[in-house]
Amino acid sequence: MSKASNITWHAATVTKADRHSQNGHASCVLWFTGLSGSGKSTIANAVSGELYRQGISEYVLDGDNIRHGLNKDLGFSDYDRTENIRRIGEVAKLFVDSGTIVTTAFISPFRSDRDQVRALFEEGEFIEVFIDCPLEQCEARDPKKLYEKARRGEIKDFTGIDSPYEAPERPEVTIRSDQLSVEEAVQQILQYLQEKNII
Template identity: 60%
Template sequence: MSTPSDQAIDHKAKNISWHTASIDRNAIATQRGHKSAILWFTGLSGSGKSTLANAVNAKLFEIGISSYVLDGDNVRHGLCKDLGFSDQDRAENIRRIGEVAKLFLDSGVVILTAFVSPFRSDRDRARALVADSDFLEIHCAAELKDCEARDPKGLYAKARTGQIKEFTGISSPYEEPISPEIKLNTGSKKLEECVEIVIKKLIQFNVIPDKP
């Protein structure tokens, strides 16, 4: 039996419709000279997701590509500040990010998301929101020992002593991508090399031109 709050949600859901913009992605791509895409960086904490996403973003800016980085910590300061780190909250966090990334995609921007996003099913749901060709999963595949050795925020040390519960890689699982578009050993490869690989893939997938 549905509750009043359930009925309110149903009521809202039935009385909205998608507003189609007067300027579509194709028109924006023609004007800007590049397509939009979602670059979904995933990996353990300390694997270099944010560092790589921001370095790729800087390179895209340098060559005249419209792009933006959605960072996990930044998003939790506002959009997802009401969420914790339980499995359910992690799933909701990624659901929201997937929807925001979809809006950026529609705006003609190359959107880079840097989130642990530990569960394969959540990443698959984010991918399912858009055409498969619009979503590039980038696995920052640094090994746990390398991430823990870096531990830039001191999180692994706290997790090992029980100060942080449900920490991915220690007390909560990380499900590696099965067939990501790009897999990088960010524990051993230099940052510049990783950036070059991502840029080349964007050219290969016709997101950006070979010579912007």
Template identity: 65%
Template sequence: MEATNHITWHHSTVTKENRHVLNGHKSCVLWFTGLSGSGKSTLANAVDYKLFQLGVSSYVLDGDNIRHGLNRDLGFRVEDRKENIRRIGEVAKLFVDSGQIVSTAFISPFREDREIVRNMLEPEEFIEVYLHCPIQICEKRDPKGLYQKARNGKIADFTGISSPYETPDDPEITINTDQITIQQSVEKIFSYFKEKQIL
């Protein structure tokens, strides 16, 4: 018999809404998606720093960092990538339940996986932020030297080279990171926060 047949969800005494009132802001997930080198980690941390300066409860979940711990048992096959995103979705949901704004910086190449995470959350809690950047620019940046390794056959199933990236159909926010600055990108996200009355 499945282990889940023997467990029951325990509802918290302090609700998410209680935490929103205490914090003075709503909670949500900023789901940064895009090719390697498009600027996901850089922008997620820039947004997080501004939130921190404003006294907003927030945190960044970064792809590489998570693979050092929680997901260190996963590789980069399609099934592993799907499980990687599923786990991150569950963790991100916990952060939202705790009343925080969580930024996730993951390539998350498959639309289906991103939609699964969206469906874990309530409407407007999942904010898909698509960082559009031509692969030529991403390769030119190549901060970790991964594209070169992929081109040389040293990395299999590398997104954009030997594995596909499925662009979002209708993201809440699209940022052309080859055309605007980090500061302008941050301002675009904070304009969205204001529009949706998250802050």
């Protein structure tokens, strides 16, 4: 609930439908979720790159990048993780309203947080992309050496080690990143967007 009072929502002159018509495609959020090291950022950026090459309005919101700015005041407690995702959901909604296909790469470990973000969007605009990769595979990759630090106790509340990850129950798209190449993953996601007449 907003703490502010005496505020009024102002309708925009240019609507989301207007932007869709001008762009020649619809807008949505591709919400990438999965364990650290599963390939979320890599695949999200590859999808964004391919959309850009096709002349589609796109943008990537990456978890680490957001924590350098908008969410630099947040840590990794359960409350901070929830607030992190709430803020990103609101930002993603603005991008979708602007007519952009926004890809977000966040662990977003709690199912309830992802469901709250989904509720912000119209039907079909929130596309949950589960980057499904076994913990042992993510830990073997460990590109940032985070699992190694977590195992040594240098990082607390690390998802998959001492903080839970709640996998999606009915994601729109599931990518087995331990079985598919990045290119194959991108094609699977683009095919979904085409089937839903988003692009």
